Amino acid sequence: MKYLKLLISLVLTGAIFYGLDSKFGSIPPLGKFLNPYNGIWQNETDESIEGELIIEGLADEVIVHYDEALIPHVFAQNDKDLYRAQGYITAKHRLWQLEFQTYAAAGRLSEIVGEAAIEYDKRERRRGMGYGAEMAIEKMKSDPVTYNLVESYAAGVNSYINSLDPKDYPVEYKLLNYKPEPWTINKTALLLMYMTKMLAGGDDDLEYTNTLQLLGKENFDFLLPDFFDITDPVIPKETDWSYIDVPQTPTPFSELPQDTIAFKIAEKPHPDNGSNNWAVSGSKSYSGNPILANDPHLGLNLPSIWFVMQLSTPDHNSFGATLPGALGVISGFNEYIAWGETNATRDVLDWYKIEFNEDRSMYRHDGQWKPVTIRTETIKVKGGETVTDSVLYTHHGPVMYDINFMDDNPRSGYAMKWTGHMGGNNQKTFIELNKGKNYEDYVNALKNYVAPAQNFVFASTEGDIALWIQGLLPNKWEGQGKFLLDGSNPEHDWQGFIPQEFNAHTKNPERGFVSSANQHPVDEAYPYYVFNDGYETYRNRVINDFFNSKDSFDIQDFKELHNNNFNLKASELVPYMLEHMNKDGFNENEQRVFNEMSNWKFNNDLDEVGPSIWRSWWYNLYQMVWDELDSEDIALSKPYDYQTIYALTKFPEHDFMDIVETTDTKETAHDLFRLSFEKAVVNLMEWQEKNGAYNWNNYKGTYAGHLLQGLPAFSRFDIPIGGDRSIVNATSKNHGPSWRMIVEMTSPPTALGIYPGGQSGNPGSKYYDNFISDWAAGEYLELNFMPSASNATGTISTQTLKPLQ
Amino acid sequence: MNKTLVNLIITIVLAYIFSALGMDWWSVMLAASVTAYIIPLKGFKVFLMPFLGILLFWGLSAYLLSSANDFILAKQIGVLFSLGENPYLVILITGIIGGLAAGIAAIFGKQLRSLRSKS
Numbered sequence: 036m037k038y039l040k041l042l043i044s045l046v047l048t049g050a051i052f053y054g055l056d057s058k059f060g061s062i063p064p065l066g067k068f069l070n071p072y073n074g075i076w077q078n079e080t081d082e083s084i085e086g087e088l089i090i091e092g093l094a095d096e097v098i099v100h101y102d103e104a105l106i107p108h109v110f111a112q113n114d115k116d117l118y119r120a121q122g123y124i125t126a127k128h129r130l131w132q133l134e135f136q137t138y139a140a141a142g143r144l145s146e147i148v149g150e151a152a153i154e155y156d157k158r159e160r161r162r163g164m165g166y167g168a169e170m171a172i173e174k175m176k177s178d179p180v181t182y183n184l185v186e187s188y189a190a191g192v193n194s195y196i197n198s199l200d201p202k203d204y205p206v207e208y209k210l211l212n213y214k215p216e217p218w219t220i221n222k223t224a225l226l227l228m229y230m231t232k233m234l235a236g237g238d239d240d241l242e243y244t245n246t247l248q249l250l251g252k253e254n255f256d257f258l259l260p261d262f263f264d265i266t267d268p269v270i271p272k273e274t275d276w277s278y279i280d281v282p283q284t285p286t287p288f289s290e291l292p293q294d295t296i297a298f299k300i301a302e303k304p305h306p307d308n309g310s311n312n313w314a315v316s317g318s319k320s321y322s323g324n325p326i327l328a329n330d331p332h333l334g335l336n337l338p339s340i341w342f343v344m345q346l347s348t349p350d351h352n353s354f355g356a357t358l359p360g361a362l363g364v365i366s367g368f369n370e371y372i373a374w375g376e377t378n379a380t381r382d383v384l385d386w387y388k389i390e391f392n393e394d395r396s397m398y399r400h401d402g403q404w405k406p407v408t409i410r411t412e413t414i415k416v417k418g419g420e421t422v423t424d425s426v427l428y429t430h431h432g433p434v435m436y437d438i439n440f441m442d443d444n445p446r447s448g449y450a451m452k453w454t455g456h457m458g459g460n461n462q463k464t465f466i467e468l469n470k471g472k473n474y475e476d477y478v479n480a481l482k483n484y485v486a487p488a489q490n491f492v493f494a495s496t497e498g499d500i501a502l503w504i505q506g507l508l509p510n511k512w513e514g515q516g517k518f519l520l521d522g523s524n525p526e527h528d529w530q531g532f533i534p535q536e537f538n539a540h541t542k543n544p545e546r547g548f549v550s551s552a553n554q555h556p557v558d559e560a561y562p563y564y565v566f567n568d569g570y571e572t573y574r575n576r577v578i579n580d581f582f583n584s585k586d587s588f589d590i591q592d593f594k595e596l597h598n599n600n601f602n603l604k605a606s607e608l609v610p611y612m613l614e615h616m617n618k619d620g621f622n623e624n625e626q627r628v629f630n631e632m633s634n635w636k637f638n639n640d641l642d643e644v645g646p647s648i649w650r651s652w653w654y655n656l657y658q659m660v661w662d663e664l665d666s667e668d669i670a671l672s673k674p675y676d677y678q679t680i681y682a683l684t685k686f687p688e689h690d691f692m693d694i695v696e697t698t699d700t701k702e703t704a705h706d707l708f709r710l711s712f713e714k715a716v717v718n719l720m721e722w723q724e725k726n727g728a729y730n731w732n733n734y735k736g737t738y739a740g741h742l743l744q745g746l747p748a749f750s751r752f753d754i755p756i757g758g759d760r761s762i763v764n765a766t767s768k769n770h771g772p773s774w775r776m777i778v779e780m781t782s783p784p785t786a787l788g789i790y791p792g793g794q795s796g797n798p799g800s801k802y803y804d805n806f807i808s809d810w811a812a813g814e815y816l817e818l819n820f821m822p823s824a825s826n827a828t829g830t831i832s833t834q835t836l837k838p839l840q
Numbered sequence: 841m842n843k844t845l846v847n848l849i850i851t852i853v854l855a856y857i858f859s860a861l862g863m864d865w866w867s868v869m870l871a872a873s874v875t876a877y878i879i880p881l882k883g884f885k886v887f888l889m890p891f892l893g894i895l896l897f898w899g900l901s902a903y904l905l906s907s908a909n910d911f912i913l914a915k916q917i918g919v920l921f922s923l924g925e926n927p928y929l930v931i932l933i934t935g936i937i938g939g940l941a942a943g944i945a946a947i948f949g950k951q952l953r954s955l956r957s958k959s
Contacts, residue, residue, distance in 0.1 A: 037954055040954075041951040044947045044948040045948055052869060055865070066937060070934070076901065076913075079905050079908075079913040206913070748916040748917065799912050
């Protein structure tokens with residue numbers, strides 16, 4: 036009997052140990068997770084920012100002053116120490132994010148979250164993310180200086196990781212029950228790939244191909260033109276291109292593959308990924324100093340994608356937004372120059388139809404069979420069996436879609452050609468910008484930059500302003516890569532690249548300002564084929580109109596422009612709709628909403644109802660107009676908003692306006708205005724019933740979601756901020772200005788900055804989300820640009836990193 | 841001092857010492873079973889005393905850590921567990937988890953002791 040009792044109690048003890056030490060589904064191991072010694076209670080604190088620390092590998096002491104925003108001001112004696120310290124400090128505040136983003140880039144999320152991520156991981160592997168990172172490392176190796184610094188950064192991150200006990204791991208590790216692994220150079224390369232995918236990993240070639248097959252060329256060109264009837268390009272129209280002496284690739288006389296792609300096409304980057312930047316010259320500035328601004332629009336996540344730092348050596352002193360995982364300041368300034376980026380989308384991702392031989396060891400090209408190379412991807416899965424996937428590589432690039440992924444034809448596949456695979460020393464560009472002193476340094480720094488192509492805005496204390504569109508951009512023949520290309524035809528291969536010096540740029544233009552907002556880089560006069568599926572058409576015009584509207588601009592003007600909520604898109608359609616729609620026989624709600632709409636001044640401010648009505652109305656109208664393009668079987672492209680409004684107002688009787696379902700009537704645009712309005716009112720009333728007043732603040736419901744699938748506990752909801760996509764204040768529900776910066780080129784520069792997050796990655800820190808309210812209110816932090824370690828004011832604490840003696 | 845109270849105190853003291861030595865969360869199970877072995881109690885108290893002891897120890901430790909930081913994280917963990925922004929509930933659950941583990945481990949310690957004493 037007593038042995039039985041002993042046995043039972045032993046089993047019970049074992050069971051409770053196992054039960055509390057293991058993870059079940061999404062429930063963390065409760066004993067590990069909740070105990071006060073090394074569970075989450077140890078994260079209920081801010082990071083330590085005082086005292087002295089020994090960091091192996093440092094050559095000299097590094098002083099880190101923290102200001103009240105928890106911004107570290109790092110003062111090192113040389114570059115190697117500086118970037119080692121950057122790695123260490125970044126890891127200290129953002130370790131989980133730092134690592135998680137590179138797992139996501141590498142297609143390794145299954146290792147953390149299990150089976151649910153296999154599909155995602157496969158896709159990222161097939162996209163060649165790891166391959167691209169390897170190419171970038173090869174490139175970096177040819178530049179020992181950069182390579183050394185990236186190694187130092189890695190060593191700094193590892194110094195921090197090695198200093199940790201399990202109790203110190205960020206809370207996400209405890210929740211998911213895993214631990215950090217060593218940081219490597221490869222991870223920096225992967226982080227840069229993550230950004231490249233985010234900003235230059237989208238294309239609609241396959242959808243375009245399907246749409247062309249369905250509609251024919253005439254209708255296709257009407258709906259999806261290369262240029263809209265207005266362009267206000269990044270590089271001013273009046274630019275003289277006569278110095279360009281390398282011609283565009285001549286167009287071959289060959290056919291495009293007639294293909295309809297019937298499989299599901301992999302998820303794309305967020306269509307609103309984009310940004311604003313601008314700079315005014317001294318002549319247009321209230322003080323005579325150029326002023327520069329930047330606000331990159333990305334997903335609103337916590338921890339934020341940006342981490343603000345000052346990075347200083349006796350040789351240079353830079354300040355601004357860094358990307359955890361990359362070296363140097365990405366959008367910021369130093370004592371002499373300021374820089375910032377917006378995405379310069381261009382079609383740098385093309386698809387080639389591949390024909391395989393019987394056993395898929397060869398593919399057809401230039402009349403011959405050429406061997407494929409196989410890259411075996413091994414995906415480890417938490418709590419499951421390892422998955423292997425063989426990805427076939429052609430000289431174009433990886434065959435993403437084939438019989439092993441989405442498609443079902445054993446003899447064909449779709450290979451991608453992408454500048455993201457070409458390897459670039461992008462890191463060098465940023466390291467050199469951080470040290471730049473003038474326009475020449477800026478231009479030289481940009482030369483190394485490959486992808487994602489960016490509009491690099493520039494201003495200097497010497498008084499120059501400039502904007503270069505920089506990236507490795509293929510010199511395409513007219514129309515090349517807009518649709519699926521023939522992978523066997525060498526004429527369809529990329530024939531070369533636009534020489535770097537002929538990348539479009541402008542320096543000190545007569546109009547006294549430069550700006551970019553993801554619109555067309557140039558107009559048709561630029562002598563190369565410039566195409567991208569979708570350029571922004573609204574923010575750029577509001578920005579340029581503003582800078583053309585008067586002669587002098589001050590900091591307040593810049594702030595107001597960042598926070599400008601004018602909805603140009605709505606203003607170009609709503610008056611037309613209100614005028615031309617049938618207004619007879621409204622019910623009570625319709626009449627009220629109609630009146631509300633008539634009173635709207637087109638500002639997407641918090642307390643307005645107009646923006647909510649507009650969104651609902653536009654959504655329903657858009658669905659009705661393009662019902663011809665609804666398909667469950669194949670992926671199609673629908674026209675952009677600008678072209679939709681163009682069609683609605685200029686061709687209201689066009690066949691596309693007809694609703695296909697109603698076979699007995701033929702609707703016009705004017706009919707659609709009324710029909711979609713009625714539907715919008717019903718939607719709004721339903722929404723109101725459930726959620727209360729439909730003012731813009733409530734209706735939009737802006738939030739910043741935690742990087743781990745938006746985990747509500749660590750996310751912030753109902754952030755009171757106006758704006759929307761296509762508005763200069765581009766804040767939509769979960770996307771928007773991820774960093775706002777204004778720099779006046781005084782000597783030294785005076786700067787403001789803010790982002791929707793906080794410096795700490797720890798949800799248990801008061802610095803986790805403390806910038807959000809100020810950001811939403813359109814306020815900024817004054818960036819405390821400390822001249823030197825000994826001449827520092829406004830510090831709340833200092834930490835000294837010491838070399839191992 | 842009665843045996844019950846001694847058991848309670850020794851359990852807490854041992855658990856504290858183990859944690860100070862850097863041992864993992866299951867050291868409360870060790871503390872409870874060792875205590876149950878050297879100071880055996882009878883009936884339900886075998887479970888109840890270490891349960892209360894560790895509930896108190898973990899609950900208080902968690903409270904002290906959390907209150908020093910305005911319960912910022914505890915509130916979020918409450919949301920994570922769908923308990924709402926209630927830090928005290930999270931602290932209570934922490935205590936109960938530790939207490940349960942300790943109580944059950946104590947039963948095992950006690951059974952081990954009975955084996956020796958009666959043979």
